[in-house]
Structures are given as C-alpha cells and as structure tokens.
Amino acid sequence: MKSAELPLSSSTGRLSDRIYDHVLGQIAIGILPVNCRLPPENGLAELLGVSRPVVREALTRLRDDGLIASRQGAGWFVTRRPAANAFDFAPVSSIPDIQRCFVFRMAVEGDAAGLAARNRDKQSLRRIQQVLTRLDTMVAQGREGGLGVEEDLLFHRTIAEASGNRFFVETLTSLREQIAIGVNLNRNLSLIQPRGRILRGQQEHRRVFEAIEAQDEDGARRAMRTHVENARKRIFEGG
Template sequence: MVQDGTLADRAYERILTMILDGSIPVGEKMPSENDLCKTLDVSRPVLRQALKQLRSDDVIVSRQGSGSYVIRKPEKAALDFAPVGSIADIQRTFEFRAAIEGEAAYLAALRRTDADLNRLKSILQELDRCIQQGELGVVADEEFHMAICETSTNPYFTAARASMETNILTGMNLTRNLSLTKPRERLELVQAEHYAIFKAISDKDAAASRAAMRAHVENARKRVFEGDTPAD
C-alpha cells in the first residue's frame, strides 16, 4: 500500500510541474480542491498535505475567502541540476538538516575547542576562495557542516547526517549551482550565514548557534524557489 506521504509528495511534484510549465501561472489563483483532486486523482487529505507543503515552501499563499494563489516557482535553471521529481525529496532533506544540524550547532558551541575553531575558520577561508574564483565550493560547504556535527562530539549527529549524504549533496549542488547563476552577492549572502554560525560557536552562544544554523538551512530550502514572483 502506498503511504499518504508518498502520494502527497507525488501530488506536490505534479502541482509544481503545472506551475513550472505555466499551466498555473505565477500570480494566478489555484484551481479548486475538487478540480485538483480530480486532475491528480488523489483524495482531499492527500491534496491538502501537498498544498500545505507548497505553502511551507512559499510557492503558494492562501487568502481567506479567496483561495490559494501561486506566488513563486523554482528558477528554470533548477531543472538543469535537479529533475522536478526530486525536488520534494530535496526539500524534505533540508527539513531533516535543520533539525539535526541545529542541535549539532547548539552542542558545538558548548563543546568546541580552539582546534575546532581553527578548522572551521580554515574551511570558511576555502569557501571565501571559491567565491572569489567563481568555483562551486560544494566540497568545502559539506566539510563545514560535517565539521560542526563532529565538533558536537556526539557521533549520532555525524552518523545521521552521513546516512543522508547523497541527498544532502544533491541539495547543496542545486542551491550552489543556482547561486552561480546570480550575481556574486548571492553566494556572499550564503557565506555571511556561515560566518554567523561560526561567530555564535566561537562565542559559545549555544542558542544563537542553533538559531543561525536553522535559519541558514531554512534559507537554503527557500532559495530553491527564488524564481519568478508576481509584481506588487
């Protein structure tokens, strides 16, 4: 039996395809739930789960008494790096990372050593170099995040993250490739988020470390959907 979660992801991806191909343009009202259920051949609870995720991803917005409207869609370049069928999985991986890495950063701030800080600083300098040279920087980005899990000194964070390595690298490749299609300020913004995490860990501010990491991963999730938006 196919689980509702899987059905909802499929519905999510099919709606996303309709938005990407212009069947439901940005700025337009979504079809009714009845019409979508018929089109997608899913139950109302499954559809509502898919719509809830689209709202969470800031792809659609619900307006009381009016319905749901498309407010953004992935950049077209996203399809060069990740097929539509993988986007739901990439987004769920970001949710996993926010939970796991947020707590790892919290503990890293409490337990870090000078050697840990020197390692993180060295990785950040490598990421600075990648930005200057116009390189992707996925390897260094992954090393930075894994180093924070290791700094927590709890091997379960490292093991949990390692178990999702393929999914995580797919998401990193997508978001960093998308950033390379933008002005350099986009990657500099991502790097500023890395530095905010580093500073909080350096200051031994556990709460700020958790907040900075969660904000960074959440921002990465939303950067997948920084394509067309309606004019105000």
C-alpha cells in the same frame, strides 16, 4: 538473557516481510543486542498478531542472513548486528524530497551547531575556520573558484564533529548523497544569479561560525537553522 518486547509497527506489506523488517530494525538499533534470546515463536506470533508460520518464515530469513541462530532447546538468539550501511537513507527522488531533506537538516544541524557551541575546543574551532576560509577564497574567485560543494559539505560536517556527539556525524554521513543534491543545486544556481546570492550564503556560514566561536549555543542553533532554511528558499523561492 531476558527476551525483548517487540511492538509491531503498522506498516503495510507482506506479513513475513513486516516481521523480518521489524525484528531486523530491533537488532540494528540494539533493542535486541547480540546474544539476546528472542521470544518463543508462539509468543512472537501472539505478540505480533500473526500466525506461527509467518513468524517462522521471517526468522528463517534472518537466520539465512546470519543475524540469528537457533540453539537446540533454547530458542532463537541474535548472533550479529547488520552492517553499518544497511539502513542508509533512500536516495532523493523528487523535488518534494529535496525540500523535506532541508526541513530535516534544519532540526538536526541546528541542534548540532548548538552543541558545537557548547562543546567546541580550540582544535575543532580551528578546523571549522579553515574550511570557512577555503569557502571565502572560492567565493572571492567566482566561477574560477569552482562550485565548492565538497567544501560546503565539509563545513557542515566539521560542525557536527565539534558537537561531540557521533550520531550527528553519522546522520550527515548517511545523508551525504541527499544533502549533496541540494547543495549542488544551490551552488550551481548561485553561479548564474547575482553575486549577492552566494555572498549571503557565505555570510550565513560566518554567522554560524561566530556563534560557535562565542559559545553562544542558542545563537548557533538559530544561525544554522536560518542558514539551512534560507538555502531552501534560495532554490525554491528565489532570492
């Protein structure tokens, strides 16, 4: 099998760590699939601008992790991909990170909602509506209804599922912990703010659903982006 090219990123850190992370990333996303032969060590060293011992150190670590193996006279070959959770997003560790997560969600979830409007069927639409109804009930009950964090997360996930593209679902799954921080904060603040605040959030949910129901792709995308941006503003700017 033809060897893959491996342009090295400009990240900083110990050289062997950079080579290790880079090759690991290429394996994880399938650029270097299982059974693919890596370029020879000398070729890798020249291609990546490092010495051969640095390359060998990184490849030895990958071998010890069970990701590559050396075949006598043939070179290094990929033996398996890393576990699915190997590249889970790092935890949110600061207020700016929470805001960045909202900005990221605007792009990803906006497009997911647009695709959901295009691809949804009766079953996926019914699932979204069921979660929306549960949120309606919780909002109507106020404090007694609970925070509704899980239901809020589920509403967004069912829309991603309705898109018909598993990568939207996998992205939200990987980001679940980070998204939950923002949702939890938003809904906690809603309990101590005027009731109109949580009602506005639920009205935004309904507008997203109605656009998906109407198969209005552009409208669903706009409604979801507006909702996520407004959720960010409700936390950091009030209202």
